[in-house]
Amino acid sequence: MKLKMLKLAISCIFLSLLNSAFAQEVVPKKFQKIIKNFANADDKLPWGEKNDRAPKGLNQFGKIIGLWRVQNESMDRKGNWSQPKTAFWAFKYIMDGYAIQDLYLKSNDGILGGLTQIRAYNRNQNNWTIKSISFSSSLDPMDHVDFVATEKEGVMIMKGQDKTDNKLRISFYDFKQNSFKWKIEYYIKELEKWLEVGRISAKRMNLNDFSMTE
Numbered sequence: 224m225k226l227k228m229l230k231l232a233i234s235c236i237f238l239s240l241l242n243s244a245f246a247q248e249v250v251p252k253k254f255q256k257i258i259k260n261f262a263n264a265d266d267k268l269p270w271g272e273k274n275d276r277a278p279k280g281l282n283q284f285g286k287i288i289g290l291w292r293v294q295n296e297s298m299d300r301k302g303n304w305s306q307p308k309t310a311f312w313a314f315k316y317i318m319d320g321y322a323i324q325d326l327y328l329k330s331n332d333g334i335l336g337g338l339t340q341i342r343a344y345n346r347n348q349n350n351w352t353i354k355s356i357s358f359s360s361s362l363d364p365m366d367h368v369d370f371v372a373t374e375k376e377g378v379m380i381m382k383g384q385d386k387t388d389n390k391l392r393i394s395f396y397d398f399k400q401n402s403f404k405w406k407i408e409y410y411i412k413e414l415e416k417w418l419e420v421g422r423i424s425a426k427r428m429n430l431n432d433f434s435m436t437e
Contacts, residue, residue: 253330253335254311254328254335257326257328257335258290258311258313258326258328258430259430261313261315261326262290262313262315262430263315269315269430270288270289270290270313270314270315270316271288271315271316271317271320272316272320273285273316273320274316274319274320274321275320277320277321277344278344278346280344280346280349280374281321281323281344283344283351283374283379284314284323284342284344284351284372284379284395285316285323286398287314287395287398287403287425288314288315288316288323289313289314289427289428289430290311290312290313290427290428290429290430291311291312291313291314291403291425291426291427291428292309292310292311292425292426292428293309293310293311293312293405293423293424293425293426294307294308294309294423294424294425295307295308295310295421295422295423295424296308296421296422296423297420297421298419298420298421307424308329310327310328310329310337311327311328311329311428312325312326312327312328312425313325313326313328317341318343321343321344322341322342322343322344323341323342324339324340324341324342325339325340325342326339327339327340335358336358337357337358338355338356338357338358339355339356339358340353340354340355340356341353341354342372349373350371350372350373351370351371351372351373351381352369352370352371353369353370353371353372353381353383354367354369354370355367355368355369355370355383367386368383368384368385368386368391369383370382370383370391370393371383377396377398378394378395378396379394379395379396380392380393380394381393381394381395389409389410390409390410391407391408391409391410392407392408392409392410392417393405393406393407393408394406394408400427401426401427402424402425402426402427403425404422404423404424404425405422405423405424405425406419406421406422406423407419407420407421407422408420
């Protein structure tokens, strides 16, 4: 009983933040201009291009370059999962094709929200340094979080700590040509286990017409 109450209390602290960060509906028309500007839509290569001299490890995240329509779910304070909410996620090459930037867009009652991340591959360490900056809210648990990411058996695993030193683990997995999955977990020290609190299912989109790619 005590463990169950502890789990609920801890999850309430973190998950109330995640609800605001990951579970909002997005109206596509509102974000078309932002995403097209981010992508340099008038360019022949709107998402940039990997530099021929860049390390092969850049392909680990390079395979999700482009635009994605995502359905995200988050756990509420009672441990129940929310209904899927729509958002948009775009990835492009930057820094002359040596790094990757992404832009995640959502809507909170008509107010623009989201975050951007810079992903740089470290050739010598065979891992990634990732900086996350939120423009949604100072309460966003992803705001100004530094991650280190590695690839293990086809899964990209990002590890970091939030502003209050709580351990975060994010996984990109089940990669296919036009889809991938994502989840975020918190480490509950008292229980010595990871607790999944958010998950995403992404499907590739076409930039020009904002239609789904089947």
